[in-house]
Amino acid sequence: MNSQSSVDQGRQCGSDLANLWLDVVVVVDNSKGMTNDGLLSVAATITTIFANTQIGTNPSNPKTTRVGIVTYNKEAQVNADLNQYQSYGNFSDAIYQDLAMVSTIEQSFLSNGLQAAEQMLQTQSSGSSRDHYKKVVIVYASAYKGTGPLDPVPVANRLIEDGVFIITVAYDEGGNEGPLYKLAEIATSGMAFNTTGTASANLVPDIQKALLQANCYCPDDWEQYRDSFSNRYSFHYGQCLKLVTSPAMWTASKMSCRNRRTNSYLATEQSQQKHDFLLDYVKNQKGMGMPYQYNIGLSWSSTQNSWVWEQPAGMNPVSVNYTNWRAGYPTASSSASGVMNMQAGTQTYWQNIGLMSGSADYVCESYSCDTDNYCDGDD
Numbered sequence: 001m002n003s004q005s006s007v008d009q010g011r012q013c014g015s016d017l018a019n020l021w022l023d024v025v026v027v028v029d030n031s032k033g034m035t036n037d038g039l040l041s042v043a044a045t046i047t048t049i050f051a052n053t054q055i056g057t058n059p060s061n062p063k064t065t066r067v068g069i070v071t072y073n074k075e076a077q078v079n080a081d082l083n084q085y086q087s088y089g090n091f092s093d094a095i096y097q098d099l100a101m102v103s104t105i106e107q108s109f110l111s112n113g114l115q116a117a118e119q120m121l122q123t124q125s126s127g128s129s130r131d132h133y134k135k136v137v138i139v140y141a142s143a144y145k146g147t148g149p150l151d152p153v154p155v156a157n158r159l160i161e162d163g164v165f166i167i168t169v170a171y172d173e174g175g176n177e178g179p180l181y182k183l184a185e186i187a188t189s190g191m192a193f194n195t196t197g198t199a200s201a202n203l204v205p206d207i208q209k210a211l212l213q214a215n216c217y218c219p220d221d222w223e224q225y226r227d228s229f230s231n232r233y234s235f236h237y238g239q240c241l242k243l244v245t246s247p248a249m250w251t252a253s254k255m256s257c258r259n260r261r262t263n264s265y266l267a268t269e270q271s272q273q274k275h276d277f278l279l280d281y282v283k284n285q286k287g288m289g290m291p292y293q294y295n296i297g298l299s300w301s302s303t304q305n306s307w308v309w310e311q312p313a314g315m316n317p318v319s320v321n322y323t324n325w326r327a328g329y330p331t332a333s334s335s336a337s338g339v340m341n342m343q344a345g346t347q348t349y350w351q352n353i354g355l356m357s358g359s360a361d362y363v364c365e366s367y368s369c370d371t372d373n374y375c376d377g378d379d
Helices: 038-049 088-098 110-124 152-162 180-187 197-214 250-258 271-285
Strands: 022-028 066-072 076-079 133-139 165-170 192-194 222-224 236-248 262-265 293-301 306-309 338-342 347-353 360-367
Touching: 022 038, 022 110, 022 165, 022 197, 022 306, 038 088, 038 133, 038 197, 066 088, 110 133, 110 192, 110 271, 133 180, 133 197, 133 347, 152 165, 152 180, 152 222, 165 197, 192 197, 192 222, 192 271, 192 360, 222 250, 236 250, 236 271, 250 293, 250 360, 271 338, 271 347, 271 360, 293 347
Parallel strands: 022 066, 022 133, 133 165, 165 192, 293 360
Antiparallel strands: 066 076, 222 236, 236 360, 262 360, 293 306, 293 338, 338 347
């Protein structure tokens, strides 16, 4: 999952795999069609993906990842629940034992494997002290079969509706590309991979990127900045947004945002894409009507003699590279040092305003929860 944008989008999601904090269930097809070579390849891939990740639980460090293992053919078997592996070494050794040999059974019903993963997450993650940890199911399969009660789609839909990310990896062991397309149908958007052609060379980093994206999220009442407002699965950035519909002057807006969360501040717009996303977000909030107007975190700095963007408390403001001033603005900054977005036509543009006069709604911004920024269940 890569952003297609080349402009500066501000803070990115954390990318430190050593601080990954997830609950993951790996679901592996071990039917005869997978082949022993295929299973060994899966084991090697899995252990490589998590090679730098802290596996298990650690009371003094919440940034850990638990991994459970399910194998399936006609039936599903839980090889390891989420609490079994308490170190990477233990996890790595066991994986090769669990995936040492394929079954003699040719039937392969993914639905059963997904249901076993669903039950494991429901009983060992949801409602526990790790309830707020994001949950991921990684599926490795060489076949896709099942209709009616054995159809995997309803189970996959339930998981995704519950906030679980599904990563699929299709192994083309017999020259049949059918599973490549079918598995993609149950994957979270952008998280379907395969081992054919050049795709295999990027398999490990692609899955790691998908895990980092899953581990990058915002609290329930904040909106995550992403490439597309209409597609919640598009590439995410490490920024969360919150519209406050309680009008305040610019200075009060700034202080309100500063006190909402750790590392929160009035929102920034360092590109046209970010500006457009904020406007789409504001338009889609209940009760918002035209003309759209809201304070943002741009102000005049007499110290730097320039317009600068707000940042978390204790950090230096960021200089302006992108601008979006309304015609005739900015006016003299001595009496109008704050900035708001004001609608003109179908768009909004920057208009500088007094720091201590007038009032408007405002948009706050904060760091996402990710590998660089752990959030507890109350955040």
